[in-house]
Amino acid sequence: MSALTLAVRDSHTMLRRNLLHARRYPSLTLNLLLTPVMLLLLFVYIFGDAMSAGIGGGDRSDYIAYLVPGLLLMTIGSTTIGTAVSVSTDMTEGIVARFRTMAIHRPSVLVGHVVGSVLQCVMSVILVGAVALAIGFRTTEATALEWLAALGLLALFATALTWIAVGMGLVSPNAEAASNNAMPLIFLPLISSTFVPVDAMPGWFQPIAEYQPFTPAIETLRGLLLGTEIGHNAWLAIAWCVALTTLGYLWSTSVFSRDPR
Template sequence: MSSLSLAVRDSSTMLRRNLLHARRYPSLTLNLLLTPVMLLLLFVYIFGDVMSAGIADGRTDRSEYLAYLVPGILLLTIGGTTIGSAVSVATDMTEGVIARFRTMAIHRGSVLIGHVIGSVLQCVMSVVLVGAVAVAIGFRTTNATALEWTLALGLLTLIALALTWIAVAMGLSSPNAEAASNNALPLMVLPLISSAFVPVDAMPGWFQPIAQYQPFTPAIETLRGLLLGTEIGINGWLAITWCLALATLGYIWSTSLFNRDPK
């Protein structure tokens, strides 16, 4: 059997293992999904009128704010789902599963690949579920074409891939699952301090660079442009650049930690 076919076979096995774990222990995924759904409902039904007035020159239009909010909530969903990957990887490390895999005749990288692909699939499913909730409460796109929907889904998948590699590295570098959950928390915090809830221009002057020059704001603005027809500008290229940079960083970090000889 060639090296490539061996890698594909073993990665598929590891992917199936991770998906079975997610199915048997759905509580973690459900808990992480509750946060973006609750934030969506909270900001739409409790703060929706006030927030829409603040960004629409005094006009109160809850549906308009819902459309503005959804792209940021989808990014928050991905960030939350990838925290589960960090916890899963840390659990495998601390419970000795990885040590047993090291002694088996399997492709070395298949363990990480299985975690990454499994996490990306879970992210996509989570985005679909949260998106369905958004549609159920009134979210509608503005003349988005099939190509724009495809590009939006592709961008979300690329973001999920990049954040998953970072989460896997955080899980590998953590001493236990609890630490992994805490270390990966910025993946949910950063969307909260981006343009997800209010425009960057509406923030205090000292805070605007923090919101502007981070990975999530360009991605959110790109999604708004694709789905709502707003101006994208250079945000699309910035979002892709951030994703590629984070994916590369996470991959190098993860493989370096995983290939390190255990003490």
């Protein structure tokens, strides 16, 4: 059996294992999903009229359209926290130590987590998107090609954040620490353009909000789905995704290869 065939087979086995765990213990995924769904409902039905007036004088439906792209990316951030917890649990409960003694392709342990997490992120985005559609979100101007580009951006962003979450899980001493270490993945969307435009923020804070990873991706997603101006945001979003994926991959594989646990 060739090395490539072995890697694919073992990665598929690890992916299946992680998906079975997610199916048997869905509470973590559901709890993480509640955050973006509750924020969506809160900002639409409680703050929707006030927020829509503050960002251009539109009605609630305009604010739903503004809000949803950011919430979709926030959904990815919250879902990947579960990946950090899952990786940390594997490392501390001894299952990875058993895998190290077996004749398997060692990186397949991480690949299984990453692919499984990306699939969960896609399903989470679909669920939050369905809730958004149910309360009035519409993208009548988006073409099929723009929809495909939006889905590709979401998948790329999910891959980038997943590799970072894997690294966080590997360096955490337990599942609770992994959950805490991964909290920036939920915090960063709160200080991006998810809820209000960057130019409505204090002047000293605008560069931070504009150039952090989430804002360029959010503005690119808005441009694809709603027809707003994308500008330089597409290149920034792709650059952030590539940089975070590379950083997370190198970090994770380095820690995993030397971790004696």
